[in-house]
Amino acid sequence: MRKPLLLAFALFATVIVFGQNDKLYKHTGEKLDVKITKVGEFTISFTYPNEQAEQTIAKYAVAKIEYLSGRKEDITEKIVINDKDDWEKVIILEDVAATVGLKRQGEIRGKTSGMLSYRTAGNADRKSLERLKKEAAELGAPFILLTSEKDSRWTTQSIKKGFAYSYN
Numbered sequence: 001m002r003k004p005l006l007l008a009f010a011l012f013a014t015v016i017v018f019g020q021n022d023k024l025y026k027h028t029g030e031k032l033d034v035k036i037t038k039v040g041e042f043t044i045s046f047t048y049p050n051e052q053a054e055q056t057i058a059k060y061a062v063a064k065i066e067y068l069s070g071r072k073e074d075i076t077e078k079i080v081i082n083d084k085d086d087w088e089k090v091i092i093l094e095d096v097a098a099t100v101g102l103k104r105q106g107e108i109r110g111k112t113s114g115m116l117s118y119r120t121a122g123n124a125d126r127k128s129l130e131r132l133k134k135e136a137a138e139l140g141a142p143f144i145l146l147t148s149e150k151d152s153r154w155t156t157q158s159i160k161k162g163f164a165y166s167y168n
Contacts, residue, residue, distance in 0.1 A: 021049055023066040024057075026101070027078045027167045036065060042098040044075070060091075060143060061101035061167065078167070079142035087130065087137040093145045093165070102143060102165040108135040110160045128158035136164040 021033040024046060034046040034055075043056045044065070062075040079089050093099060110132030112124040136144050141164035148161040 020068060022046070022068055025063045025065070026057075026061055027063050027076075028061075036067065039065075039073075042095050043100060056097075057101035058098045060093075060098060081137050081140050081142050081166075084134050084137050087133040089142060090133040090136045091143050092129075092133075092162075093143055096145060099143070099145050099163075099165050103168055105136075105139045105141045105164040105166050107147075108132055108139070108144065108162055108164050110135065110158075112158045124158040128160045132160045132162060139164045139166070141166045 022036045024032040024034050024036070024044070026032070032046075032048075034048055036044065036046050037054060038045040039059075043058055044062055045054050045056050047054055059075050063078060064075055065073045067073070079091065080086075081089060110128040110130070112127045112131075132144060136142075143165040144162045145165060146160060146162045149159070
């Protein structure tokens with residue numbers, strides 16, 4: 001009689017311990033039971049149950065958080081890129097921390113022509129950025145981390161390089 005009662009108590013205690021976590025929902029569909037320690041400008045810091053090591057994930061990888069208190073917080077909306085025509089939805093990231101938890105798809109490049117052109121320097125810059133976003137959209141990547149920008153002082157050429165990132 002004593003053993004079944006002890007077993008029932010142990011199971012109940014386990015459910016209580018594991019039920020005392022926040023829930024982090026990623027855009028990939030994955031749900032993590034964690035303890036949220038900090039929500040920053042670009043990242044969310046958390047720990048796994050029974051661990052001390054702090055983990056970090058970019059806000060762009062997270063859909064929402066359900067806190068232990070019952071409060072729910074929407075973090076970011078998922079950006080869906082179907083083809084090259086969705087290039088305007090692509091977001092330029094300027095901080096490498098904003099890519100934590102996203103998957104790198106490859107290096108991309110946007111370039112405008114050089115010497116003889118009817119473009120102004122500003123227009124060339126916008127055109128190279130558009131080409132960069134279109135290349136990312138072709139990969140199905142809603143994010144670009146810029147790694148280099150080069151504008152010529154003597155021509156209307158603009159070159160931008162970066163890495164394309166997606167949710168999975």
